[in-house]
Structure formats: structure tokens, C-alpha cells
Amino acid sequence: MKRIVIHMFLKPEPTVKDLKGLVESAGLTLDQLLEMYYEMSLIREFEEAIGAKYYEGKNPFNMASGPIRGEMHLSSGQEAVAVGVGSNLRKEDVVVSTHRPHHHAIAKGTDVRKLAAEIFGKSTGLCGGKGGHMHLFDKEVRFSCSGIVGASFPQAAGAAFAFKYRGEDNVAVAFAGEGAANHGTFYETLNAASLWELPLILVVEDNMYADSTPKSIALATPHHFQRAMSLNIPSYLVDGMDVIDVYLATRKAVQRARSGGGPSLIEAVTYRFRGHFEGDGQEYRERDEVEMWRLMDPITRLGNRLTKLGVEKERLEERRKKAKEKVDEALKFAEESPYPEPSTALTGVFR
Amino acid sequence: MKMKGISQAIAQGIAQEMERRNDIVVLGEDVTYWGAVFGFTMGLFDKFGRKRVVDTPITEQTFMGMAVGMASVGLHPVVSLMFVDFLGAGFDQMYNHMAKNHYMSGGQFPMPVTVITAVGGGYGDAEQHSQVLYGLFAHVPGFKVVVPSNAYDAKGLTIRALRDPNPVVIFGHKLLTGLPFLPYEGEEDEVPEEPYELEFGRAIVKTEGSDLTVASVGVMVHRAMRVAEKLRKEGISVEVVDLRTLVPLDEETLSRSVKKTGRLLIVDEDYMSYGMTGEVAFRIQSRAFRELKAPIQRLTVPDVPIPFSEPLEREVIPSEAKIEAKIREMVR
Numbered sequence: 234m235k236r237i238v239i240h241m242f243l244k245p246e247p248t249v250k251d252l253k254g255l256v257e258s259a260g261l262t263l264d265q266l267l268e269m270y271y272e273m274s275l276i277r278e279f280e281e282a283i284g285a286k287y288y289e290g291k292n293p294f295n296m297a298s299g300p301i302r303g304e305m306h307l308s309s310g311q312e313a314v315a316v317g318v319g320s321n322l323r324k325e326d327v328v329v330s331t332h333r334p335h336h337h338a339i340a341k342g343t344d345v346r347k348l349a350a351e352i353f354g355k356s357t358g359l360c361g362g363k364g365g366h367m368h369l370f371d372k373e374v375r376f377s378c379s380g381i382v383g384a385s386f387p388q389a390a391g392a393a394f395a396f397k398y399r400g401e402d403n404v405a406v407a408f409a410g411e412g413a414a415n416h417g418t419f420y421e422t423l424n425a426a427s428l429w430e431l432p433l434i435l436v437v438e439d440n441m442y443a444d445s446t447p448k449s450i451a452l453a454t455p456h457h458f459q460r461a462m463s464l465n466i467p468s469y470l471v472d473g474m475d476v477i478d479v480y481l482a483t484r485k486a487v488q489r490a491r492s493g494g495g496p497s498l499i500e501a502v503t504y505r506f507r508g509h510f511e512g513d514g515q516e517y518r519e520r521d522e523v524e525m526w527r528l529m530d531p532i533t534r535l536g537n538r539l540t541k542l543g544v545e546k547e548r549l550e551e552r553r554k555k556a557k558e559k560v561d562e563a564l565k566f567a568e569e570s571p572y573p574e575p576s577t578a579l580t581g582v583f584r
Numbered sequence: 585m586k587m588k589g590i591s592q593a594i595a596q597g598i599a600q601e602m603e604r605r606n607d608i609v610v611l612g613e614d615v616t617y618w619g620a621v622f623g624f625t626m627g628l629f630d631k632f633g634r635k636r637v638v639d640t641p642i643t644e645q646t647f648m649g650m651a652v653g654m655a656s657v658g659l660h661p662v663v664s665l666m667f668v669d670f671l672g673a674g675f676d677q678m679y680n681h682m683a684k685n686h687y688m689s690g691g692q693f694p695m696p697v698t699v700i701t702a703v704g705g706g707y708g709d710a711e712q713h714s715q716v717l718y719g720l721f722a723h724v725p726g727f728k729v730v731v732p733s734n735a736y737d738a739k740g741l742t743i744r745a746l747r748d749p750n751p752v753v754i755f756g757h758k759l760l761t762g763l764p765f766l767p768y769e770g771e772e773d774e775v776p777e778e779p780y781e782l783e784f785g786r787a788i789v790k791t792e793g794s795d796l797t798v799a800s801v802g803v804m805v806h807r808a809m810r811v812a813e814k815l816r817k818e819g820i821s822v823e824v825v826d827l828r829t830l831v832p833l834d835e836e837t838l839s840r841s842v843k844k845t846g847r848l849l850i851v852d853e854d855y856m857s858y859g860m861t862g863e864v865a866f867r868i869q870s871r872a873f874r875e876l877k878a879p880i881q882r883l884t885v886p887d888v889p890i891p892f893s894e895p896l897e898r899e900v901i902p903s904e905a906k907i908e909a910k911i912r913e914m915v916r
Contacts, residue, residue: 391653
């Protein structure tokens with residue numbers, strides 16, 4: 234029954250024959266799929282480990298205490314979106330993310346050790362402890378994010394403008410939630426990007442809730458993609474719990490952008506398994522709904538497909554184990570790293 | 585060459601840098617045919633075309649955000665904010681991103697962006713088109729704040745801004761633009777044809793004096809100079825200091841002047857409270873307390889919006905008459 238409800242708006246699970254056809258048409262090899270499985274596992278292990286560590290020293294709950302301070306927005310459940318998009322990108326491409334940025338950063342290739350260290354506020358972190366979890370920057374892989382909702386759209390458009398201006402075939406990707414897409418910057422950026430044919434890909438991660446506000450009471454239609462279509466932007470509504478579906482749409486969008494065709498929009502229907510932020514009482518949704526979506530866990534789903542395609546269970550477990558080891562090592566690195574010198578707080582306002 | 589007003593000087597500075605470098609792109613509303621309305625981009629469209637001089641849709645938030653994205657991958661955008669009063673529509677991208685990304689990223693992402701905006705009242709444009717608001721920008725860490733009072737400074741400071749790896753906001757006063765549809769309160773200046781840059785954080789003594797120092801920026805510098813000229817004939821010797829940039833602020837030049845005169849009047853077209861006048865007064869009292877013969881005074885827009893009707897507008901924006909009265913009161 235629960236599965237039936239979900240299948241009303243996501244696609245039915247393919248048979249083995251259709252699955253083989255799908256993988257073939259996507260131009261994907263088993264090794265690539267295994268790599269995606271690893272990447273998604275890495276993100277999940279990272280988020281769950283950060284989630285566990287976050288609550289250390291927070292009983293009673295107090296954001297200022299424990300080894301990780303401040304707010305924490307984790308992405309468990311949304312891995313397929315980040316990896317499906319990220320697998321199509323190069324190091325030179327730009328990604329601008331949101332207040333929920335870890336999965337995007339990892340999928341773009343950020344070193345998880347530096348990422349973890351930044352979240353712990355350590356000197357070895359990406360930004361030397363100045364940014365923290367919501368303000369991650371990694372020039373090495375051209376990744377940035379913002380804690381301000383709706384801010385990613387124009388910034389990615391600016392990078393796309395620069396690529397086009399210089400005649401480079403790089404693309405820029407803006408991630409945002411379905412809540413952020415209600416912001417004026419969404420429509421403004423769609424218009425400008427279409428007008429100037431920018432190599433831009435806007436990815437709306439629809440996880441159904443803007444903080445605590447269900448989509449049903451914040452959006453006048455079920456989706457955003459038709460708003461992009463009204464500005465002549467090719468738009469894809471994809472199953473955000475299916476990495477292959479996200480990958481396929483992104484591949485088309487990236488091809489179009491790299492060849493000078495202009496922007497695309499990808500709207501990925503997905504779900505966050507954890508609260509909007511850690512400590513979220515989640516009064517706005519039923520426990521049953523979360524459990525229902527967990528049946529569509531994108532990592533389990535890809536694992537099942539790989540098994541169907543003949544990959545041994547041990548190979549999957551080995552990938553999962555490797556991911557966990559990498560995360561353990563990253564957190565150890567972060568915890569053991571020194572805090573920044575207090576005096577560095579007074580430097581770096583200006584170049 | 586002789587030049588009337590800051591607009592032509594700013595546009596010439598941008599053009600000369602654009603000829604030299606491909607990383608500069610100009611964007612904003614009406615930056616082509618209308619030269620950003622107040623002339624700061626005049627002539628650039630003819631020289632560089634639409635590829636480098638880009639009229640944007642009316643979307644301050646988005647073109648400010650685009651400037652952040654452009655700067656993050658190595659361009660140097662020059663963004664026109666037509667009237668500073670419109671900053672409300674784009675300020676998030678400015679103060680939360682443009683001004684902070686270098687710091688937040690631990691120095692990974694410099695933000696070489698030059699924003700040019702028109703400021704000031706005195707021609708009946710009322711509450712939403714007459715403000716100066718540089719105090720808001722100067723308050724947020726991460727912006728350099730430039731307020732040129734003449735064409736020579738405007739060109740040199742603009743070129744300096746275009747070579748700066750940080751966000752710089754240039755506030756051009758509408759009554760100093762030299763455009764035919766506005767009153768003009770400046771002089772004709774000699775402006776070298778070749779490119780040159782002026783350092784930020786260097787105030788300049790415009791008129792020397794010994795009884796009192798007036799510190800100011802923009803159009804108020806000219807009003808203060810005319811008052812100083814008038815009072816000189818009566819034996820009141822006023823020194824006028826043009827601060828030129830508020831961030832960084834040249835405390836040295838100003839405090840040297842105040843130590844000499846013992847009196848300081850700060851004249852500002854911004855709102856009074858929590859603004860430039862309070863900040864400059866604080867810094868100078870801490871450097872020249874012993875030499876002060878009288879409390880530091882200020883003349884600003886009292887804490888009201890800029891009203892429309894001419895007598896009302898005159899009442900709130902510091903005039904020569906008000907500056908004169910204040911000086912007389914202080915040296916009495």
C-alpha cells in the first residue's frame with residue numbers, strides 16, 4: 234500500500250530487462266554505478282556520523298555546546314540528487330549550494346577531511362574555521378554555498394556568465410530547495426539565464442518542506458518546472474530518489490549547456506529523512522510518511538538494482554565499508570585538528 | 585583636459601581600464617544608451633558593445649548576485665546601482681555575500697567588484713531617490729567606501745577601485761555629475777588624459793585654515809569651501825578636509841588638522857544617528873582630545889526622510905547657510 238502511494242508520483246521500478254536498457258541508454262557502466270553507490274554511501278555515512286557527533290554534549294539540547302556548534306542541516310535521503318548531478322560535472326564547473334550543503338560538496342569532490350574539520354570549526358577546515366557548516370567554500374573544486382535561502386541562483390548565473398564571456402565550456406549549477414524556488418531570485422535568474430543563454434543548470438531539490446512549511450501550503454501548484462518552461466527553459470521533473478533518473482536529466486542539461494544551448498532546470502522530487510535542522514521536533518509531518526519514504530532509500534534502491542544486474546552483495550558491502558572508513562578517518566582528523574588562533578578572526582576582511 | 589563633473593571622469597577611468605583588461609564587464613540597468621542614467625558608464629557601449637556592457641532586467645538582487653558569481657571565477661564586474669536608494673532590492677547579495685565571501689572562505693574567494701551608485705538630494709526627488717546611505721555600507725565589514733568630490737579624484741579613485749581585489753562602492757553625488765539636467769555644484773577640473781590611480785584612505789586638505797576644521801565628503805566639500813571663502817574675508821580661518829574615502833578612513837590627516845585648529849565640524853548629507861558623523865567624531869576625539877578647544881559638532885540630515893517640497897528639502901539637507909551658522913556658533 235505504501236509503495237503504491239509513492240508510485241503515484243514517482244516512476245515504477247523497472248524490471249531487470251528494462252533496467253539493463255535504462256543503464257545502457259544512460260551510457261553508464263557497472264563500475265560507474267558502483268562509484269555512484271560509493272559516493273552516496275560516503276554522503277550518508279558522513280551525514281549520520283556528523284548527526285551523531287552533533288548531539289554529543291547537547292543534553293539538554295543547546296546549540297552552543299558540544300564539539301559541533303550552531304545549526305546543523307543534514308541531507309540523508311537526498312544523496313541521489315547530489316550524486317546524479319555531480320557525476321556529470323568536472324572540476325572546473327561551478328556548484329553553488331545552500332544551507333544544506335554537505336552532499337553537494339562531497340559530490341563535487343571536496344575533501345571530506347577538510348569538510349569535517351570546517352564543521353568542527355578547526356584551523357584545518359576548508360575555510361580555516363571561519364565559515365562552518367552553512368558557509369563552505371572550496372576553490373579547488375569551485376564549490377561554494379550560502380546560508381541565505383534563494384542566494385544560489387544568481388551567483389551560479391554569474392559564474393555561467395563568466396564562462397560564456399570567456400568562451401569556456403564549463404557549466405555552473407545552482408542547487409536550491411523547493412522553498413527557495415519561491416524566492417524572487419529564482420524567477421529573476423530564470424529570465425536572465427534564458428535571455429542570455431547561460432550555461433546554467435538550476436536544480437530544485439523538492440524535499441516537500443520549506444523548514445516546517447509543507448509545499449502544499451506554500452506553493453500554488455505542485456511543481457516549479459513549468460515556471461521555467463514559461464521562459465523557454467527545458468525542464469525535467471525527475472525521481473530524486475533514483476540516481477539514474479537524476480543522472481540522465483543532468484547529462485542532457487550539461488550537454489546543452491556545454492554546447493552553448495543555454496540553461497536547463499531539473500526538479501528532483503526527494504525527501505529528507507532527518508529534520509530540517511538537528512533538534513527539529515518535526516511536528517509538521519507524520520512518522521508514517523518518513524517511514525514510507527525510507528522504503529525508497531536511494532542507496533538501497535541502487536544497491537538492489539546493482540544486485541539485479543549481477544553485482545555480488547560483497548562488492549556493495551565493501552564499498553559501504555570503504556565509505557565508513559573514510560568518514561571515520563575524516564572525523565578523527567577533524568577532532569584531532571587544532572582550533573584556529575583567535576587572532577585570525579581579525580584578518581581577512583579585505584584581500 | 586578640462587572636465588566638468590565626476591561622471592565623465594568615472595566613465596573615462598572605466599574605459600581606460602577596460603581597454604587594458606578583458607576581465608572587466610559592466611552590468612546594471614540602463615548602462616548602454618543612458619550611461620547608467622547618471623553618466624557613469626557613458627560612452628562605454630559604443631566602445632565595447634553589448635558583450636561587455638550589459639543592460640540587465642530590473643533585478644537588483646540578481647545582478648548583484650551575478651556579480652558575486654562572476655567575481656568568484658575571476659571577472660571584475662562593474663555594477664551600476666542606479667540610485668543608492670534601490671539597494672534594498674539587492675542588499676542581501678551585497679552585505680551577506682559580496683562583503684563576506686572573502687572572509688568566510690578563509691581568503692579563498694576574493695570579491696573584486698566595483699559598484700557605482702548615484703546619491704544625494706537637492707533637486708526635488710524626495711524620500712526614495714535622494715538619500716546617500718553610505719553609512720550603511722561603511723557599517724558592514726567588507727566594503728570600501730569611496731565618495732569623490734571632483735573629477736580628478738573620481739577618475740583616480742575609480743581606476744584604483746578597478747585594480748582592487750575587494751568590493752568597492754563609489755558614491756557619485758548627482759549634483760556633481762555635471763549633467764545638463766541637474767544643478768551643478770562643482771568646479772571645472774583639470775583631469776589628465778592618461779590613466780592614474782589615487783590611493784584609498786588619503787584625505788586631502790582643500791582649504792587651509794587655523795580656527796576650525798570642517799570634515800566632509802562629496803558635494804558638502806564644495807559647500808564648506810564656499811563658506812570658508814566667505815568667512816576668510818571676515819577673519820575666520822576655516823580648514824576644509826575632504827575625506828574622499830570613508831573606508832578606509834584617513835584619521836591621520838584629519839587629526840593633524842584638528843590638532844592645529846582645535847575645533848571640528850563634520851558635515852554630512854547622510855542621516856545623523858549611528859552614521860559617519862558619529863564615527864568620525866569618535867575617532868578624532870580619541871586621537872586629538874587634548875587639543876580640542878570645543879566639543880566636536882556635526883551638521884547632517886536630522887533623522888527624518890528627505891521630503892519633497894523645496895522649503896522642506898532645504899530644511900533638512902545641510903546648506904551653505906547652515907554650515908556658516910554652525911561655524912560662527914563654534915568659533916564665537
